[in-house]
Amino acid sequence: MQNDHEFSYTKADFARVAELIYQRAGIRLNDSKQQMVYSRLARRLRALQIDTFSRYLSALAQNPDSEEWQQFTNALTTNLTSFFREPHHFEALARQMQQTDARPFRIWCAAASTGEEPYSLAMTAMEAYQSACPAVQIIASDLDTHVLATAAQGVYALDRLDKLSLERKKGFFLKGAGINAGKVRAKKALREMIEFKQINLLDSRWPLDGKFDAIFCRNVMIYFDQATQRVILEKIAGLLKPNGTLYVGHSENLHFMSDWYRSAGKTTYQLTEHAKAARGKP
Ligand SMILES: C[S@@+](CC[C@H](N)C(=O)[O-])C[C@H]1O[C@@H](n2cnc3c(N)ncnc32)[C@H](O)[C@@H]1O
Incomplete structure (x- = not known):
C-alpha cells in the first residue's frame, strides 16, 4: 500500500x-x-x-x-448508466407492451442509478402506446440515496442526450436557460410516470406491492456473488407476473438459475413452470 x-x-x-x-x-x-x-x-x-x-x-x-x-x-457504489443503454431491451419492451392487455403495465427498475434507465422506460411507454399519459406504472429504486435524488430531479447535462434522436430530445426534455444553461430536464409527464424509492436488494423485505409485467435489474448483479444473486433472483421470481419478463445486463446471465428462468431473448428471461409452482412457497 x-x-x-x-x-x-x-x-x-x-x-x-x-x-x-x-x-x-x-x-x-x-x-x-x-x-x-x-x-x-x-x-x-x-x-x-x-x-x-x-x-x-x-x-x-x-x-x-x-x-x-x-x-x-x-x-x-458504481453508478455508470446512460439513456437507452443496451437499446435492444427497449425495443423488446415496446413489443411486450404492444402484445399484452395489462393495464396498467407495471415495471420495476431495480437499480435505477441517476434515472436515465427509468426515463428511457417512460419514453418507450409513451412511444409504444402513442400516448402522453399511458397506463404504465414505473417504480424506480436504488440503494444509493444520492443518485436517487438526481433521478427524481430529472436534470441532466445536455451532452447526456447526445445519442438521442432530435425527436426524443424535443419531445421529452426541456432546455434550461440562465443558470441552467447547458442542462435539460425531463418533462413533467415523464417524471410523473415514475415513483422513486430506496430499496436495498439485499434486504429481506422489499417495499413493493403486487406483481410486475417487466423487471429491469441490469448491471447490478455483477457486483454480487452467486449465492447472493440466487437469493435475489428467487425473490424477483415472486414479483413477476406469470408472463412477465426479467431484463438483465449484457454481462449477466442466468444459466445457473435455469430451473427458475428460461431465456426469452437477448438477456431477457421468463419464469419456468417450476418457478411458477415453487415461488412463494415457504
Ligand atoms: C452500474 S449501475 C447500473 C444502472 C442501470 N441499471 C444501468 O444498467 O444502466 C448499478 C447500480 O446498482 C446500485 N446498487 C448496488 N448495490 C445495490 C443494492 N444492494 N441494492 C440496490 N441497488 C444497488 C448502485 O447504487 C448503482 O446505481
Missing part, C-alpha cells in the same frame, strides 16, 4: 471496508479496487475531519444506526 496518502490507509483497512460493504449491500470489492476505495472514502474523512481510515471504520462499526452508513454506501 502506498505511504504518500493524505490519510493512513492499510491493507487491513481495505479488507474491513470490503467486509462492511459486502454485509451492507452485497457488493464484492476485489483487491484491484484498493485505490478507488481510498479516493472515494478520503472525501468522507476530510468532511468529518478524521485522520485515519482505521478511526473512521471503527466509528462506523460502533454506530450501526449512524447516518454515515448511507454516505459510506453512496461513496462505494
Whole structure:
C-alpha cells in the first residue's frame, strides 16, 4: 500500500471496508479496487475531519444506526448508466407492451442509478402506446440515496442526450436557460410516470406491492456473488407476473438459475413452470 496518502490507509483497512460493504449491500470489492476505495472514502474523512481510515471504520462499526452508513454506501457504489443503454431491451419492451392487455403495465427498475434507465422506460411507454399519459406504472429504486435524488430531479447535462434522436430530445426534455444553461430536464409527464424509492436488494423485505409485467435489474448483479444473486433472483421470481419478463445486463446471465428462468431473448428471461409452482412457497 502506498505511504504518500493524505490519510493512513492499510491493507487491513481495505479488507474491513470490503467486509462492511459486502454485509451492507452485497457488493464484492476485489483487491484491484484498493485505490478507488481510498479516493472515494478520503472525501468522507476530510468532511468529518478524521485522520485515519482505521478511526473512521471503527466509528462506523460502533454506530450501526449512524447516518454515515448511507454516505459510506453512496461513496462505494458504481453508478455508470446512460439513456437507452443496451437499446435492444427497449425495443423488446415496446413489443411486450404492444402484445399484452395489462393495464396498467407495471415495471420495476431495480437499480435505477441517476434515472436515465427509468426515463428511457417512460419514453418507450409513451412511444409504444402513442400516448402522453399511458397506463404504465414505473417504480424506480436504488440503494444509493444520492443518485436517487438526481433521478427524481430529472436534470441532466445536455451532452447526456447526445445519442438521442432530435425527436426524443424535443419531445421529452426541456432546455434550461440562465443558470441552467447547458442542462435539460425531463418533462413533467415523464417524471410523473415514475415513483422513486430506496430499496436495498439485499434486504429481506422489499417495499413493493403486487406483481410486475417487466423487471429491469441490469448491471447490478455483477457486483454480487452467486449465492447472493440466487437469493435475489428467487425473490424477483415472486414479483413477476406469470408472463412477465426479467431484463438483465449484457454481462449477466442466468444459466445457473435455469430451473427458475428460461431465456426469452437477448438477456431477457421468463419464469419456468417450476418457478411458477415453487415461488412463494415457504
Ligand atoms: C452500474 S449501475 C447500473 C444502472 C442501470 N441499471 C444501468 O444498467 O444502466 C448499478 C447500480 O446498482 C446500485 N446498487 C448496488 N448495490 C445495490 C443494492 N444492494 N441494492 C440496490 N441497488 C444497488 C448502485 O447504487 C448503482 O446505481
